[in-house]
Amino acid sequence: MSDRAREIFRRVVETYLEKGQPVGSKALASEQAINLSPASIRSVLAELESAGLLAAPHTSAGRMPTISGLRLFVDGMMQVAEPNAQERAAIEQRVAGSGPIEEALANTSAVLSDLSGAAGMVLVPTREARLSQMSFVPLGDRRVLAVLVADDGQIENRIMNLPVDVPYSALEQAGNFITARLSGTSLAEAARSISNEISSGRSALDDASRDLVARGLAVWSKDASQRRVLIVRGQANLLDESALDDLDRVKRLIDDLENKQSVAELLESARDAESTRIFIGSENRLFAHSGSSVIAAPYRDGEGKVVGVLGVIGPTRLNYARLVPMVDFTARSLGKIIS
Numbered sequence: 001m002s003d004r005a006r007e008i009f010r011r012v013v014e015t016y017l018e019k020g021q022p023v024g025s026k027a028l029a030s031e032q033a034i035n036l037s038p039a040s041i042r043s044v045l046a047e048l049e050s051a052g053l054l055a056a057p058h059t060s061a062g063r064m065p066t067i068s069g070l071r072l073f074v075d076g077m078m079q080v081a082e083p084n085a086q087e088r089a090a091i092e093q094r095v096a097g098s099g100p101i102e103e104a105l106a107n108t109s110a111v112l113s114d115l116s117g118a119a120g121m122v123l124v125p126t127r128e129a130r131l132s133q134m135s136f137v138p139l140g141d142r143r144v145l146a147v148l149v150a151d152d153g154q155i156e157n158r159i160m161n162l163p164v165d166v167p168y169s170a171l172e173q174a175g176n177f178i179t180a181r182l183s184g185t186s187l188a189e190a191a192r193s194i195s196n197e198i199s200s201g202r203s204a205l206d207d208a209s210r211d212l213v214a215r216g217l218a219v220w221s222k223d224a225s226q227r228r229v230l231i232v233r234g235q236a237n238l239l240d241e242s243a244l245d246d247l248d249r250v251k252r253l254i255d256d257l258e259n260k261q262s263v264a265e266l267l268e269s270a271r272d273a274e275s276t277r278i279f280i281g282s283e284n285r286l287f288a289h290s291g292s293s294v295i296a297a298p299y300r301d302g303e304g305k306v307v308g309v310l311g312v313i314g315p316t317r318l319n320y321a322r323l324v325p326m327v328d329f330t331a332r333s334l335g336k337i338i339s
Contacts, residue, residue, distance in 0.1 A: 006077075008034065008044045009053060013065045013073045017317045024062030067281045070293075070316060074278055080325045087115055088329060095333045106231055108310060108334050113234025116323050118314030119257065121296075123267045124229040125307035125338070130186050135175035136212060138168060146216045151184065160215055170208035178213060191217040230260040230267070238314060252290035257313070262286050267309040270296040275328045281316045291316055295323050297331040301338040310334065 001009070011034065012023045025041040028034055034041065045063050048054040053069035056062070065073065083091070094111040095104055105122050112120030133149040142162045149155050182190040194213055235257060238250055257263060266286055270277040279294040281287060287294070295318065296311030311327055312318070 004036070005044050005048060008036075008041060009048055009069070010073070010077050012045070012048075012054060012063055013069065013077075016064050017319055020315075020317050022057055022062035022064045027062070067283060067316070070280050071283070074280070074320050078321050078324075080321050082325045083329050087326065090115065091326075091330050092333050095330065096337055101338070104334070104337060105308075106233070108330060109231045109233040112310065112312050112327070112330055113237055115326060116234075116312045116314070116318075117237050118312040118318060118323075119232055119234040119238060121233075121263065121267065121311050121313060122231045122334075123264055123309040124231060125301075131178065131183055131190060133175075133183070134178040134216060136171040136216065138166075138171060144171065144212070148216075158216075162212075162215070166208050166212060170206065170212060173206070174209040174212035174216070177209065178216070187217060230264045232257055232260070232263075250290075253287070253292045253313075253315075256286055256290050256292070259286075263313075266294060267296050267311060270309050270311070271298050271306050273298055275331075276311075276324050278320065278324065293318050293320075295320065295327050297327045299331040299338065300335045302335075307338060 008028060011028055011031065015023045015027070025038040025045060028041050029036065029038045036044075045054060048069075049056065049063060052066060053072060054063040055066050057064065091111055094107045097104065097107055102124075105124055109120040109122040112118075112122075114120075130151045131148065132151045133147075135147045137145040137147065139145055139159065142165055144160045144162060144166065146158045146160050147155065148158075178190070182193060185193065191214075194217060235254060238253060263286070266279065266284060273296070276295055276297040279287070279296070281291050281293060284294070292313055293316045294311055294313045296309050298306040298309050301307045310331055312323055
């Protein structure tokens with residue numbers, strides 16, 4: 001891309017992101033930084049359109065960036081604008097407010113929404129329950145009901161299918177073993193502990209009881225690793241004045257947000273990012289029809305371990321230069337209060 005084409009392309013994208021409207025050659029020619037006639041600018045715009053970087057919604061309209069054009073701009077041309085002092089103070093104050101961690105997470109989602117003008121999202125850290133009691137109840141037909149009581153009083157049940165019938169004595173022995181020996185540990189810790197004890201031959205459990213213990217812990221360990229909670233705030237921001245021209249797209253986006261599991265899976269894919277990841281429109285299957293973008297960043301606990309992901313979602317004309325560093329700063333601010 002020539003320097004001239006690069007400058008015109010950058011101007012088109014920045015103006016489109018600011019105003020949400022296609023940009024014409026006359027508007028570009030009026031800018032002092034571009035010393036070209038409208039005819040010359042139209043020629044460059046046609047070249048950029050042929051390259052798949054710009055598109056015209058209809059014949060007489062100006063140009064707007066395609067998804068490929070936005071990706072090129074975001075990855076290679078965008079000059080980010082760090083949050084100003086007022087924005088940083090607002091983020092830190094809302095995130096670090098007094099109250100339980102759940103309140104901080106909700107506040108984080110809300111402040112992202114308020115400052116971005118989009119919807120804010122926070123993927124809640126997966127918290128493993130710590131065991132208080134576990135028991136097994138026979139249901140017949142090689143089925144057992146595993147009952148887990150966590151140290152916070154929550155009770156969860158799971159039905160387990162066994163390869164063979166197990167005597168009641170084995171059920172009782174397995175439940176008593178977990179309650180007496182592994183109480184106060186997390187599910188992952190319990191699984192590691194029992195595996196080590198069995199492999200070393202130190203376990204006094206018989207074969208049937210050992211199998212029950214291993215199966216019971218595996219059920220919850222897998223379940224906990226797959227359980228995701230997503231907090232979304234500011235969906236109303238998606239219904240701004242510009243949305244009136246594209247209500248179908250906004251409706252599809254709101255429908256997408258209702259499918260929190262799919263959105264959570266998208267955010268989960270940003271866990272390994274060093275800072276922020278940007279998903280633009282149809283680059284992601286989930287938002288292929290709603291034409292939306294997501295800016296996401298992982299946040300870490302005091303030990304530097306990634307425990308969750310946060311971000312914003314809105315139309316593809318998000319102000320990426322402003323929101324990318326804002327999302328990153330919010331993630332770092334939230335990480336400071338996660339123990």
